Amino acid sequence: MSANDFNTPITPELVKEHGLNEEEYKLVLEIMGREPNINELGIFSVMWSEHCSYKSSKKWLKTLPTKADWVIQGPGENAGVIDIGDGQAAVFKMESHNHPSFIEPYQGAATGVGGIMRDVFTMGARPVANLNALRFGEPDHPKTRHLLSGVVEGIGGYGNCMGVPTIGGETNFHASYNGNILVNAMTVGLADANNIFYSAAAGIGNPVVYVGSKTGRDGIHGATMASAEFDDDSEEKRPTVQVGDPFTEKLLLEACLELMATDMIVAIQDMGAAGLTSSSFEMASKGGVGVELWLDKVPMREEGMTPYELMLSESQERMLMVLKPGCEDAAKAIFDKWELDFAVIGILTDTKRMVLKWHGEVAGDLPIDPLAEASPEYDRPWEPTPKQDRIDPSSISGKVSHVDALKTLIASPDLASRRWIWEQYDHLVMGNTIVRPGGDAGVVRVQGTNKGIAATTDCTPRYVMADPVEGGKQAVAEAYRNLVATGAKPLAITDNMNFGNPERPRIMGQFVGACQGIAEACIALDFPVVSGNVSLYNETNGVGIMPTPAIGGVGVITDLGHHATIGIKRDDSALIMIGAATGELGQSLYLKTIEGREEGAPPPVDLNAEKRAGMLVRELIELGLVRTCHDIADGGLLVAVAEMCLAGNIGADLHLPEAGSEVAWLFGEDQGRYVIATRDPDKVLNAASSANVAAVIIGQAGGDAVTIDGGAKVSLAELRDLNEGWMPSFMAEAAQ
Amino acid sequence: MKSAVILFPGINRENDAIAALEQATGTKPTVVWHGETELPKTDIIMVPGGFSYGDYLRCGAMAAKSPIMRAVAERAKAGVTILGVCNGFQILTEAGLLPGALMRNASLKFICKNTRLKIENTNTRFTNQYKTGEVVDYPVAHHDGNFFADRETLDRLEGEGRVVLRYCDANGVVDPATNLNGSQRNIAGIINEAGNVLGMMPHPENAIDPLHGGTDGRNLFKSLVEAAS
Numbered sequence: 001m002s003a004n005d006f007n008t009p010i011t012p013e014l015v016k017e018h019g020l021n022e023e024e025y026k027l028v029l030e031i032m033g034r035e036p037n038i039n040e041l042g043i044f045s046v047m048w049s050e051h052c053s054y055k056s057s058k059k060w061l062k063t064l065p066t067k068a069d070w071v072i073q074g075p076g077e078n079a080g081v082i083d084i085g086d087g088q089a090a091v092f093k094m095e096s097h098n099h100p101s102f103i104e105p106y107q108g109a110a111t112g113v114g115g116i117m118r119d120v121f122t123m124g125a126r127p128v129a130n131l132n133a134l135r136f137g138e139p140d141h142p143k144t145r146h147l148l149s150g151v152v153e154g155i156g157g158y159g160n161c162m163g164v165p166t167i168g169g170e171t172n173f174h175a176s177y178n179g180n181i182l183v184n185a186m187t188v189g190l191a192d193a194n195n196i197f198y199s200a201a202a203g204i205g206n207p208v209v210y211v212g213s214k215t216g217r218d219g220i221h222g223a224t225m226a227s228a229e230f231d232d233d234s235e236e237k238r239p240t241v242q243v244g245d246p247f248t249e250k251l252l253l254e255a256c257l258e259l260m261a262t263d264m265i266v267a268i269q270d271m272g273a274a275g276l277t278s279s280s281f282e283m284a285s286k287g288g289v290g291v292e293l294w295l296d297k298v299p300m301r302e303e304g305m306t307p308y309e310l311m312l313s314e315s316q317e318r319m320l321m322v323l324k325p326g327c328e329d330a331a332k333a334i335f336d337k338w339e340l341d342f343a344v345i346g347i348l349t350d351t352k353r354m355v356l357k358w359h360g361e362v363a364g365d366l367p368i369d370p371l372a373e374a375s376p377e378y379d380r381p382w383e384p385t386p387k388q389d390r391i392d393p394s395s396i397s398g399k400v401s402h403v404d405a406l407k408t409l410i411a412s413p414d415l416a417s418r419r420w421i422w423e424q425y426d427h428l429v430m431g432n433t434i435v436r437p438g439g440d441a442g443v444v445r446v447q448g449t450n451k452g453i454a455a456t457t458d459c460t461p462r463y464v465m466a467d468p469v470e471g472g473k474q475a476v477a478e479a480y481r482n483l484v485a486t487g488a489k490p491l492a493i494t495d496n497m498n499f500g501n502p503e504r505p506r507i508m509g510q511f512v513g514a515c516q517g518i519a520e521a522c523i524a525l526d527f528p529v530v531s532g533n534v535s536l537y538n539e540t541n542g543v544g545i546m547p548t549p550a551i552g553g554v555g556v557i558t559d560l561g562h563h564a565t566i567g568i569k570r571d572d573s574a575l576i577m578i579g580a581a582t583g584e585l586g587q588s589l590y591l592k593t594i595e596g597r598e599e600g601a602p603p604p605v606d607l608n609a610e611k612r613a614g615m616l617v618r619e620l621i622e623l624g625l626v627r628t629c630h631d632i633a634d635g636g637l638l639v640a641v642a643e644m645c646l647a648g649n650i651g652a653d654l655h656l657p658e659a660g661s662e663v664a665w666l667f668g669e670d671q672g673r674y675v676i677a678t679r680d681p682d683k684v685l686n687a688a689s690s691a692n693v694a695a696v697i698i699g700q701a702g703g704d705a706v707t708i709d710g711g712a713k714v715s716l717a718e719l720r721d722l723n724e725g726w727m728p729s730f731m732a733e734a735a736q
Numbered sequence: 737m738k739s740a741v742i743l744f745p746g747i748n749r750e751n752d753a754i755a756a757l758e759q760a761t762g763t764k765p766t767v768v769w770h771g772e773t774e775l776p777k778t779d780i781i782m783v784p785g786g787f788s789y790g791d792y793l794r795c796g797a798m799a800a801k802s803p804i805m806r807a808v809a810e811r812a813k814a815g816v817t818i819l820g821v822c823n824g825f826q827i828l829t830e831a832g833l834l835p836g837a838l839m840r841n842a843s844l845k846f847i848c849k850n851t852r853l854k855i856e857n858t859n860t861r862f863t864n865q866y867k868t869g870e871v872v873d874y875p876v877a878h879h880d881g882n883f884f885a886d887r888e889t890l891d892r893l894e895g896e897g898r899v900v901l902r903y904c905d906a907n908g909v910v911d912p913a914t915n916l917n918g919s920q921r922n923i924a925g926i927i928n929e930a931g932n933v934l935g936m937m938p939h940p941e942n943a944i945d946p947l948h949g950g951t952d953g954r955n956l957f958k959s960l961v962e963a964a965s
Contacts, residue, residue: 153845156846160877160879161790163749163786245790246790247790247792250790251745423848428848428939429752429942431751431752431944560947
């Protein structure tokens with residue numbers, strides 16, 4: 001679009017191109033009291049895009065629990081903030097960069113990582129850990145290797161250069177993501193609890209300051225693109241994908257933290273989606289003030305840029321700040337040292353209006369609150385997902401031996417080792433990584449203390465697809481469980497809601513159900529939502545993704561001397577399963593991979609039992625009774641034990657139940673369960689009994705094979721080859 | 737015992753370096769900004785890892801031209817102990833303080849993992865606390881660690897005992913299968929002719945705490961202290 005002239009006539013076509021429907025445009029006319037000019041139209045377009053306004057999701061997001069004693073800042077700021085004791089706070093959020101990553105995987109993923117780190121250091125926190133949640137199409141799809149390879153390189157390229165360790169994540173493959181991959185990036189930062197920075201502008205007459213990279217033409221209309229479905233021409237949208245510069249962001253991080261150590265900042269907001277528009281409107285709206293912006297003062301990368309382009313550019317590595325008056329020179333000296341642009345580009349006013357000036361001439365004049373606060377909110381029609389029947393274990397053919405099933409599962413795209421991915425991420429920089437990727441949750445030490453922060457990302461989309469409420473619960477419960485398995489106390493979550501087109505009642509029903517399930521789990525587990533992001537319209541040619549509410553969980557380990565990892569450490573330990581099993585095979589990987597059936601009710605989540613089991617396991621780890629723990633998730637008990645054996649390079653012999661289906665026992669995906677290894681099984685069983693938690697000895701560690709009931713076995717060497725082999729050989733085919 | 741850490745824009749393992757030096761020397765090192773032209777009086781200079789200037793040009797090429805590097809070169813000439821790790825190694829080769837170059841890993845991918853290293857020469861001020869032929873375990877984290885030099889230089893390095901560390905397996909076997917990144921002759925670290933400058937790709941500073949999963953890196957820093965005192 002060319003918009004060199006802000007007297008461009010506003011035609012219905014132009015309105016439509018800006019993604020505004022007739023109703024919305026009527027509201028624009030009402031708010032403006034006149035026809036908007038092109039700059040103003042562009043601003044309405046991005047502010048009211050689904051991506052920025054949450055117009056389809058707001059109604060339901062409001063129902064999520066967001067409070068606990070330790071919550072310092074819930075949703076609504078750049079990131080959530082929780083108290084982790086000793087005057088310290090953890091600041092974290094997860095955010096999607098799905099649409100851009102499909103179009104340009106390296107830059108899409110890289111700028112997703114850059115964006116989420118900026119959200120966290122905007123709050124005054126130094127990023128200390130990155131995680132991600134990735135979904136790709138089926139492995140055989142012609143684009144999958146290219147997308148996977150580009151996304152992983154992009155995440156590594158940005159995070160490694162920034163010097164923030166990438167300590168965890170998850171990766172799934174499914175045909176429903178063939179046309180819409182998901183790239184969700186999460187950052188956890190550390191701050192002083194009494195030095196958190198917020199975005200509400202204040203102080204009439206205070207200078208509005210722009211810092212960081214210069215503004216170019218990249219990413220214009222990125223937010224609008226991210227609010228629409230794809231079609232066959234989506235690759236033409238490549239110019240709307242931003243380009244990342246991690247070196248500049250590293251400088252921006254250091255400069256911002258240096259400035260934050262002084263007393264000069266009133267408010268700060270990063271320029272993410274919808275760039276200068278979104279940041280300036282949000283800061284003004286939260287602070288109840290007006291802003292006059294002098295757009296010709298914005299540092300520009302290219303000649304001939306227009307006010308329209310400056311307001312809508314999504315160039316990366318930029319921040320907007322309000323400084324205390326008279327601090328400009330001292331602040332500028334810091335940015336000069338880091339060789340970053342620093343420009344006073346406006347002033348706070350008492351008009352509650354956004355006035356855009358271009359060489360002294362008014363290029364736009366809009367009321368702030370009606371745009372930011374009174375954006376459309378839809379109560380979209382929705383229909384619940386029909387429930388599926390529980391899978392009766394007797395319907396399983398059982399043609400495959402348990403050992404062969406294990407071998408198939410552990411080498412399947414769902415369960416094969418992700419080492420190929422995480423070895424491309426620097427997961428050790430900063431020198432505080434205590435639990436590396438490949439376990440249940442990553443753990444980083446809080447610099448200079450014996451305290452650890454554990455973090456994980458989780459979601460099982462096939463469960464959510466089959467039953468959004470149970471699936472929503474499960475995603476939260478699994479995050480909780482993964483934190484507990486390291487010995488951490490789970491404190492709060494961030495949610496990244498990835499769904500299809502909300503204008504379809506069935507999809508909207510998935511969203512509503514998942515919100516309900518998440519809310520129930522958060523309340524039961526005392527595990528509130530403190531930040532999040534919604535990505536809708538993940539559809540191509542009318543086919544949507546599996547509903548994927550990715551949950552990022554954060555917890556604290558008070559004494560790293562007592563934490564657990566998944567690897568079996570001694571061959572004289574007993575293996576105990578904590579939590580009860582009834583043999584839930586619905587939506588299990590066994591059913592899908594071995595029987596070729598993607599069906600049935602997913603395993604139900606008993607939130608009370610989940611909490612009791614979690615508290616018991618954490619206590620056992622804190623007491624030093626347990627140093628080896630793994631949650632039972634995808635693939636069930638046998639896969640969990642095999643993973644513990646591989647990680648510790650010690651085998652195990654697993655008992656079979658005296659009655660009931662062996663397949664359901666070994667491969668059922670019942671929730672709320674852990675396997676622990678201990679040399680003091682009686683103490684553990686007694687503790688479980690007094691905590692009213694089911695616990696049973698399921699086998700014994702030892703040897704160099706996974707053995708079933710003293711009989712059939714598979715050597716660890718063979719299992720390792722199967723588990724580690726799939727992804728490298730799959731990706732090597734890409735090069736041929 | 738005084739130490740200094742040089743900080744270029746884009747360096748990101750400076751705190752890891754500071755922690756290791758502080759643990760070994762008992763004193764926090766001085767951090768020297770790249771724009772400075774003078775170094776404080778110091779026994780040890782460390783050039784840490786990261787992505788100086790984003791490594792957008794050849795790795796280390798921009799940092800090698802920073803004002804402070806003239807002072808570093810002078811100290812090198814004067815015999816001060818200088819340790820360059822990862823990007824620091826790349827910077828020292830670009831600055832001409834060490835021979836050879838670090839090219840893209842043979843896999844063309846960033847590699848972050850623990851690796852075994854054989855200590856080939858313990859008669860240096862960086863390795864005097866190790867046993868000859870000892871196999872140690874440090875992590876690597878780099879995209880461009882593939883050491884290259886012409887045959888003549890390599891032969892000279894070998895002949896003068898200047899190959900200090902090589903990639904190997906747990907049994908100390910040095911062969912193509914244990915060559916992590918395609919380096920000529922599995923070379924992971926070399927010293928200069930005078931023996932006071934070491935460049936290495938692996939990160940001893942990330943192996944100094946039992947919680948790191950190992951403490952094999954401690955002896956490298958202990959060696960520096962031993963040699964300087």
